[in-house]
Amino acid sequence: MTPWIRRLHKWFGLLVALQFVVWTFSGLVMSLLDHHRVEGEHHRAPVAPDTRAWPVDAASPAQALAAAKQPVQALDTRRLLDRPVYRLAFQDKEWLVDAHTLAAVEVDAATALAIAQADYVGDGVPGTPQRLDAATLEVRGHAGPIWRVDFSDEDSTTLYVSAQDGEILERRNDTWRWFDIVWMLHIMDYSGRQNFNHPLVILLAAGGLWIALSGVWLLVASFRASEFVPARWRRRRALTVLDTNGTELRSIESHDGDTVYVAMGRHGLQLPSNCGGGQSCGLCEVRVCGTPPEPTAADREHLGDSRVRMGYRLACNLAIGDAARIEVAAGASLWTECTGTVERVTAVTPFLREIVLAPATPPGSEFQPGAYLQVHVPGYAFARGDIAHPEHHRDDWAALDLPPTLANKEGVRRSYSLALPVEKCDGRLTLLARFSPGRQHGKKHPPGKGSTYLYSLKPGDTVRYSGPFGDFALKPGEREKVFIGGGAGMAPLRAMIHARLDAGATERIHYWYGARKAREAPYVDEMTALAARHPNFSWHLVLSEEAEASNGLVHEVAHARLLRDHANLAACEFYLCGPPAMLAATRKLLAQLEIPPERIAFDDFKI
Template sequence: MTGLLAGVVLLVAVVLALSAALILARRRLVPDLPVAVTVNDRAPFESRFGTDLLGALATHDILLPAACGGAGTCGQCRVRVRGEAIEPMPAERARLSRAERREGMHLACQIRLRGPVEVELPEALLDARGFDCTVLRARFLTSLIREIVLDAPPEVIAAVRAGAFVSLTAPPHEFGFDAIEVPERFADDWAELRGLRAATTAPVTRAYSIASTPADLARGRLVLLIRLALPPPDRPRLPPGAVSSWLFHVSEGVRIAASGPHGDFRAQDSAREMVLIGGGVGMAPLRAIIHDRLGQGAPPPISFWYGARRRDDLFYAEEFATLARQHPEFRFEVALSDPRPGDRWEGWTGFVHAALREGFLRDHPEPEACDYYLCGPPLMIAAVMGVLDEAGVPSNRIFFDDFGS
């Protein structure tokens, strides 16, 4: 027994000594050298050896979209690096196609600066800025979706294109879900969530699509739809989503650090018929795009197919029904996958991809001539892609906003 104890102590001592030696060696071997970073042929700025490129750019107010906060999973912080080839990291192999990697594309969060680097970025990204906004209003739309209205500076509002998103940063926080004010009608759904706790010791940034109509933007408002990210059912002990929990907790008057607008999900500049398919908070960019196109006068035919589970999960339905009455070129269809008897549902029943196939693709003379915009849960997107493929729609007519899973 004493021998075993001595062995453990010796092992721990060896591990500690090795760790200390590694830290010392790293301090000596990783030099604190300046490294020049050039962006789009502008004057270079100076960063430090070993800094990650995403952070180096952010320090100089170049705020790339980074929904995963640098974990290498969202694939949004793409940049083209010119000059000497840099070996891609495993996260880059997973997120970038072989063709993209051949063209010198990288994930800025995965690049450590080891020498001068020349970076190419779309000019529009250089316009994205960090800003503070204030919560003007927050309300539950369904038991797990909250609408948050923010006021944002005029220059940010002016840069918003329908389909764009902003990045919001939650400060370090800790609270129990019993502190979240929930409307009476959702009290039953929330009974079992009351024991959850949200906590983070560092700021966390996530992306949220802008659902604003042109009228919202004219009043300086960013409308966001936040879905609460709950622990997966098979791992209920995991913490709930860091930023979405905090956004369910914020109230009027709270200041939020943001950046943007970002993103290239937007309506194509064409007269082709538009078909939008969404579910959950995938509603956000689609709502912005629909209002924007209908407001432009003489839009092409537009149809919006929205999938939800039951009537309680529907929101903005009256708004789209009104749009359909006002604009003969706009059609709004809802499919409920699991309506309750009390829902008295007379519309499509089943998944939205099936409704799209039956109600649109099957009888359309030329489905391959339309543009399709998809935004929703990954399973819904995969199922819709399947029926579009069956109908002969080429992939270059399909545009989708990937919120991650």
């Protein structure tokens, strides 16, 4: 359940996040702005109770009502400055008459100014009253006409005096004006600034309540009791990190309550992770040696049942007390950064480029076919023209819609598989990089940061990398092997096939490779020559967009020509690598053919 809550928390959070920041910010500002100042009380003169006796020679209330010649709901005595007046009201309308003569009294500019001055204390000097026929935003909610009197104080005080009955309607100032802006942001009524019962704010508040509820759930789910105990009072725990071949790499110590992810991070061993240890990205998997703890919902969600059964767990969700020994794929590489020198760059096809690196330190036995390196892509900026390409690829590059400047602001890591066994090329590392031009003509998505960097490399350049990583590897034994790939998936499959053939393999090896056009298919001559030399190896190039040769997609052709009529598919092993759609379609096909999952190895490019 928690992974679902986490996902919904995250997606609703995206929608409500901005308003959340606005709510807390505006709430904070409102709590900081002194309400006394917001209300203008600091420039308001104290009012002494009126003790002057009402003049008994004034006209009687009955006369005032009779003289009104219109319905009156209430009659009140008032002093307009010093003058006794009657204030009459009916519904929203109010008006004044002189208490002696019963003549209508107009609140003129001079009267309004005097009323404003009497209400005000401070250094400000009032300006000339401005008459408003209807209420402005600052004096909303009142009926007009209204006198506006601005004072020249530090707070830009403005008093609003009713032109109907001479009452002070509002005391405004800059503190209030700031308050009013954040109030508007808080209630999301951007025009009237007073209605907080509209659908938008109700919707956002409901979303916000969901965020808060799910957040409290996640808070309870993600704390361990021992996290509240200071680290030095907690039991110390040892953790041994092994490589996948069982080599002990390092023993580290940490405290109860840490997760394996945190414990390793404390010692500089940064497991792969995008989410920073939040059971959200599923990259920090490790295998627990011995009896693994019960899997959590997050383990099952991200790793799948078969890996969970094999003892894999997310390190960010694994208490250090539950695992004394763990295996980490490519564990040794976690804390090493290697460098290599570019020795050769070959444009194999217009958008597939082979880059051969001479590593500064000789690669160890962990550099097996199927493994990948993480290339440390530095920040860079260069012109489009700095990407060199051979003359016969000029038209392909001219057709790309690339920005004039290609830039990467901060260092990132990108994964590339080995494209040849290291033994085959004297310990050099061979990578095959597909150029990712970004979304063409949409202009929204920039070209790939990693591929742009690799395509700018020239012999002699230094490249930093770590690795190798990954669990895509040849299985031991001599089962019949079927390789199906496309695009840059050529790289690991090619390395695996070379490794098998060089080892003198005698089992049947089929390689089905899909490309759209002959121009885009790499290493065709090399594969054809391998097939001619090794009778147990067959090579099938499937071109989906060549008019005369098209028979469909690579997995469809492989099915029609090989798998459908194969006598003993259950004895075969499958190795798959290619673009996500191809991979998904091929895995679906193999599932329909009831190939057991343990016979299928694939590399999904981690996308």
